[in-house]
Amino acid sequence: MLLFTLYFFIVVVAIQLIYYLLVFAKFAFAKAQKSTPKKISVSVIVCAKNEAENAIRFVPLLAEQDYHDYEIILIDDASSDHTLEIFEEFEKQYSNIRLVKVKNNEAFWGNKKYALTLGIKAAKKDYLLFIDADCYPFSKDWITSMSSQFTMQKTIVLGYGAYEKVANSFLNKIIRFETMLTAIQYFSWAKIGQPYMGIGRNLAYKKEEFFNVNGFISHIQIRSGDDDLFINQVATKKNTTICFSPESFTYSEPKTTFKGWFTQKRRHVSTAQHYKTFDKIQLALFYLTQLLFITLATVLLAFQFQWIIVLSLIGFRYLCTWIVLGFSAGKLKEKDVMYWFPIIEIVLIFTQLNIFISNIFSKPVHWK
Structure with missing residues (x-):
């Protein structure tokens, strides 16, 4: 069972790396834009x-x-x-x-x-x-x-x-x-x-x-x-x-306040269910692999199963994500949030899970 969990964990890490190194890197390492003024109204x-x-x-x-x-x-x-x-x-x-x-x-x-x-x-x-x-x-x-x-x-x-x-x-x-x-x-x-x-x-x-x-x-x-x-x-x-x-x-x-932000995010998340099928799948897969990465890593380390391999995968994943997100944060003038990245990511993953569950049982409030 633990061996299957390890294989599953490797697949999850691989998917995460595809997102960060093949998709998000497109923005992270993009060249600075030139702003040539246009004569448009x-x-x-x-x-x-x-x-x-x-x-x-x-x-x-x-x-x-x-x-x-x-x-x-x-x-x-x-x-x-x-x-x-x-x-x-x-x-x-x-x-x-x-x-x-x-x-x-x-x-x-x-x-x-x-x-x-x-x-x-x-x-x-x-x-x-x-x-x-x-x-x-x-x-x-x-x-x-x-x-x-x-x-x-x-x-x-x-x-x-x-x-x-x-x-x-x-x-x-x-x-x-x-x-x-x-x-x-x-x-x-x-x-x-x-x-x-x-x-x-x-x-x-x-x-x-x-x-x-x-x-x-x-x-x-x-x-x-x-x-x-x-x-x-x-x-x-x-x-x-x-x-x-x-x-x-x-x-x-x-x-x-956390309550105010949570309510705001419930509205945003509820809209995504109306996206095109491919967009819903890629967003869901990214979030699901984030959740599984934390969950499976915790299980494998708790049993100390192949812990050297597990820690190596964890370290490599965090190194890649930190580099990609770090370059992106520089472009968007948000570098200071990266100091807290691992902790914020975990908080966000479980907050989003709470949002999904809340939206199943009640509808969020929209524009009044």
Whole structure:
């Protein structure tokens, strides 16, 4: 029985190494990107629901972008706070800001996709750049950097949406590591020609991509997925590229409690079940082999069965993952989380297991 477990463990390690050395390495060792400014017109789209405090802080940062031709579409999705009034003041203050007011619709109540659709239809520019209302760009060259990756063929650009660093917070390191790992995955798969998701905190595409598939209509009944389900549907090897220059990053305030972050991740995980079959399989296989690696290694070491071989495999796996993730962390300005890598990975593996189980017995709460 233990011999079979060892063989199974070797297979698990081999699969993990395939992910890290053949897939994730595509991003980890990618050359630095060149940002050649494009003379294209861009509509920055911000959808907000009860984001008055963030609107005051972040809209001016969008209005101060150093870009030659862009507009900002502010969408108020029937907010019950002062978001609409704040947006109206910004519309008066900045000539390139336009406001879209969304009223509650019985058929689409609380559906962010409906609000975004109205905003996209109102956009006058051919290229759309999305950011959440609780996010802000890292630099004044955010639009320049993201739009620079568009070409005649590449009409979808996947960006990185990071979280702010919080000093002396282990939870913050977990959140940022998980966000970094997710980005490494979708960046890497995009580079090998199998894009499967993007994030609404930093995402760009040509407007025609939206209308070619009738927008969100194929998954309008699913509350989440205005970003990843849409990209999963329309992204291909030919039309998708990535942007990972630091000037292109956006930042958000992270959750400060484990419960808040856990609830947020439940929403994200629930959306993945609607991905294409291949994407669901590769994501599930990666997570399953992570879980099995920890479990089988613990069993084999507990019985001290062929412990030299087991420890060698463990060490080699961690060496490879540390190198690949380390180079990736450097690109994404997240090097500090790597000091805690083995511990954070274990915490994440069992947190994800808890999330999967929780989602089986109850539905997560989405956009309100």
